Amino acid sequence: MDTLRLDSLPAQQAVPQSRLAKRNSNNKTPSKNPKTPGKSNTPGKPKTPKTPGGDRFIPNRSTTNFQLSSFLLQERSLSNEGLSPMKQENQKIINDHFNIDPNTKILSFRDRAPQPIECLYNSYRFHLKVVINLLSPLLAIDKSLQGATIGSSSVKSSTKRHIPSNSERILDAPEIRNDYYLNILDWSCSNLMAVSLNSHVYVWNATTGGIERLMSLDEGDFVGSVSWMEEADYLAVGTSDGIVQLWDANTSRLIRKMEGHNSRIPSLSWNKYIISSGSRGGQINHYDVRSRNHQVCSTNAHTQEVCGLKWSCNKQYLASGGNDNNLLIWEAQGGQCFTQNAPLQTLSLHQAAVKALAWCPWREHVLASGGGTADKTIRLWNVTTGDCLHSTDTNSQVCGLLWSSQYREIISGHGYAKNHLSIWKYPSMSPLVELLGHSQRILALAMSPDGQTVVSAGADETLRLWKCFAVDPKKARKNEPQLSSKVMMDFTKIR
Amino acid sequence: MQANKTGITLKGSTQMVTEFFGFGLNSILYQRGVYPDDMFTRKEAYGLSILVTSDPKLEQFLKTVLDQVREWLLKKVIKKLVLVMKNVKTEEIVERWVFNIDCEKQVDSENTNSKKELKDIQNEIRAVLRQIIASVTFLPALEDTCTIDVQVYTDKDEETPSCCYESSALLIKDAEQVKFKSFSTTVHKVQGMVEYKVKDDE
Numbered sequence: 001m002d003t004l005r006l007d008s009l010p011a012q013q014a015v016p017q018s019r020l021a022k023r024n025s026n027n028k029t030p031s032k033n034p035k036t037p038g039k040s041n042t043p044g045k046p047k048t049p050k051t052p053g054g055d056r057f058i059p060n061r062s063t064t065n066f067q068l069s070s071f072l073l074q075e076r077s078l079s080n081e082g083l084s085p086m087k088q089e090n091q092k093i094i095n096d097h098f099n100i101d102p103n104t105k106i107l108s109f110r111d112r113a114p115q116p117i118e119c120l121y122n123s124y125r126f127h128l129k130v131v132i133n134l135l136s137p138l139l140a141i142d143k144s145l146q147g148a149t150i151g152s153s154s155v156k157s158s159t160k161r162h163i164p165s166n167s168e169r170i171l172d173a174p175e176i177r178n179d180y181y182l183n184i185l186d187w188s189c190s191n192l193m194a195v196s197l198n199s200h201v202y203v204w205n206a207t208t209g210g211i212e213r214l215m216s217l218d219e220g221d222f223v224g225s226v227s228w229m230e231e232a233d234y235l236a237v238g239t240s241d242g243i244v245q246l247w248d249a250n251t252s253r254l255i256r257k258m259e260g261h262n263s264r265i266p267s268l269s270w271n272k273y274i275i276s277s278g279s280r281g282g283q284i285n286h287y288d289v290r291s292r293n294h295q296v297c298s299t300n301a302h303t304q305e306v307c308g309l310k311w312s313c314n315k316q317y318l319a320s321g322g323n324d325n326n327l328l329i330w331e332a333q334g335g336q337c338f339t340q341n342a343p344l345q346t347l348s349l350h351q352a353a354v355k356a357l358a359w360c361p362w363r364e365h366v367l368a369s370g371g372g373t374a375d376k377t378i379r380l381w382n383v384t385t386g387d388c389l390h391s392t393d394t395n396s397q398v399c400g401l402l403w404s405s406q407y408r409e410i411i412s413g414h415g416y417a418k419n420h421l422s423i424w425k426y427p428s429m430s431p432l433v434e435l436l437g438h439s440q441r442i443l444a445l446a447m448s449p450d451g452q453t454v455v456s457a458g459a460d461e462t463l464r465l466w467k468c469f470a471v472d473p474k475k476a477r478k479n480e481p482q483l484s485s486k487v488m489m490d491f492t493k494i495r
Numbered sequence: 496m497q498a499n500k501t502g503i504t505l506k507g508s509t510q511m512v513t514e515f516f517g518f519g520l521n522s523i524l525y526q527r528g529v530y531p532d533d534m535f536t537r538k539e540a541y542g543l544s545i546l547v548t549s550d551p552k553l554e555q556f557l558k559t560v561l562d563q564v565r566e567w568l569l570k571k572v573i574k575k576l577v578l579v580m581k582n583v584k585t586e587e588i589v590e591r592w593v594f595n596i597d598c599e600k601q602v603d604s605e606n607t608n609s610k611k612e613l614k615d616i617q618n619e620i621r622a623v624l625r626q627i628i629a630s631v632t633f634l635p636a637l638e639d640t641c642t643i644d645v646q647v648y649t650d651k652d653e654e655t656p657s658c659c660y661e662s663s664a665l666l667i668k669d670a671e672q673v674k675f676k677s678f679s680t681t682v683h684k685v686q687g688m689v690e691y692k693v694k695d696d697e
Contacts, residue, residue: 107648
């Protein structure tokens with residue numbers, strides 16, 4: 001019996017074992033080895049607990065049923081009479097510990113998965129929590145680079161920045177249509193602000209301060225929506241008779257008219273060369289402005305007026321909100337600039353028309369939406385899963401929403417009772433400040449291309465400009481904002 | 496990949512399950528942020544858009560795993576596929592994604608015994624993938640850099656291929672467990688779950 005085992009064991013171990021075996025056969029009292037009573041029956045066995053590593057395979061003490069495993073151990077050694085080599089024995093013990101079917105073996109792959117790169121990306125994931133809690137993102141980066149502790153940095157930098165409570169400038173907007181469903185305001189990348197006043201569209205050049213009337217419709221018709229193309233000074237105008245007109249703001253010329261809807265167009269959104277338009281009837285049409293047959297797709301998923309329509313910042317998703325209280329998410333597939341016929345998500349948690357829509361500039365799949373009078377909530381969504389991340393009751397109808405590109409904040413425009421603008425902290429959605437000034441409800445919001453100024457159009461026939469996201473000039477110079485914001489974008493995506 | 500209306504063959508089922516694992520593992524790696532975003536590209540599958548790695552090294556690793564898994568599925572000896580996430584520094588196991596596989600032993604390479612529609616199976620697979628993607632919301636964030644390990648549980652008498660070695664189970668102490676929906680091709684049944692470490696209250 002001894003020789004048998006000697007063959008299967010390494011030579012080094014063989015010597016002490018045979019010695020042990022002898023000693024054990026001399027000691028006839030079993031109580032000498034109280035820890036493994038079962039094993040004392042077999043002469044070779046007492047070695048087991050003495051070898052280094054005999055115990056190390058019991059890493060999980062709290063979940064292990066000791067009595068059961070002890071029983072199983074004893075039983076095994078009794079039945080097998082200890083004929084198996086150490087390694088196999090150990091393997092069996094482990095398997096028993098974890099209730100694994102003895103007919104199973106566990107295999108790992110020799111090829112290792114590539115090591116995740118220990119770059120900024122990963123090491124900063126941990127600091128993420130801090131970054132979003134801070135008022136100033138630039139400051140946050142500095143601190144985490146210096147390895148400041150989480151607790152101290154978040155406390156120290158929570159000092160409030162100054163937000164002017166009065167509007168910086170007021171523009172007169174006579175004859176503005178007091179209609180919740182229309183989207184009558186847009187501010188272009190080249191600093192031109194377009195606003196429609198009943199049947200006219202005016203363009204205010206924010207750089208020079210000049211005002212120009214771009215177009216007028218016939219008596220009785222009115223403009224339902226305006227939207228600037230991103231790359232050029234072309235303005236899309238949706239009219240009450242269901243036509244999308246395309247205007248060149250530099251030459252004040254009508255470029256083309258695109259028909260396709262049979263009711264008014266209260267919402268428009270651009271995706272490169274595609275203009276998506278929502279109509280009173282609930283259709284969303286996609287027009288290719290370059291092609292002769294302009295209509296590339298038409299969908300009919302809303303049952304009532306489509307009053308909110310926004311392409312996401314990366315142009316991957318289109319959000320549409322309707323008077324049927326539904327918020328639909330559409331996906332642009334296969335590199336196309338328009339969506340498929342079926343929505344990706346149907347989000348029906350709002351209790352009123354969904355007009356206010358805004359996509360998070362730094363988290364591509366996060367959408368903020370606001371409901372009408374019966375709903376009064378701002379909701380944050382993860383559009384890939386359809387989960388509602390946050391819901392905030394604002395106590396007033398939500399007419400417009402914008403994300404700040406400078407701070408991690410959201411601004412919303414409201415109606416009755418206070419007709420105010422409200423700034424919220426993201427992601428906690430705690431209110432920071434309320435901006436009062438309008439005497440009637442706010443109809444639309446737009447943001448300047450530098451992200452510092454917000455304009456609100458009120459039913460009191462005024463446009464008010466609020467410099468509520470001003471960048472501290474000292475800070476901006478110190479931190480080279482371009483670089484910092486690039487780094488921010490890279491590692492602040494949560495998925 | 497699939498036989499005519501009579502049902503699904505062992506080969507077809509193997510193909511489907513392997514494909515599922517490919518997308519499943521990829522989306523876990525993406526969703527959990529084990530590797531940086533830019534290592535992944537969007538792909539359409541089962542009517543979902545899933546992020547699949549484009550990094551050659553990771554691709555190669557997954558290919559090795561999947562090729563082996565395919566072979567075992569064909570032989571019907573695979574019992575479990577486990578994706579383990581391990582903290583690089585402390586070597587602590589923080590998360591386990593377990594897919595239990597039941598193989599219908601009676602089906603051989605020619606016969607089919609099922610009448611399940613391909614569409615139904617794909618719907619089931621889609622539901623599982625959706626759950627995997629959605630699980631990000633409840634799983635605790637992986638705070639330190641993590642690396643992965645894949646383990647496969649097979650029949651005892653199955654020979655160890657050259658790309659593998661026998662090892663012991665990697666488990667989590669005091670793990671919280673969440674089961675996913677299962678899907679079945681009638682040849683293979685896959686039941687997934689995720690185990691994760693509950694954070695100590697500090």
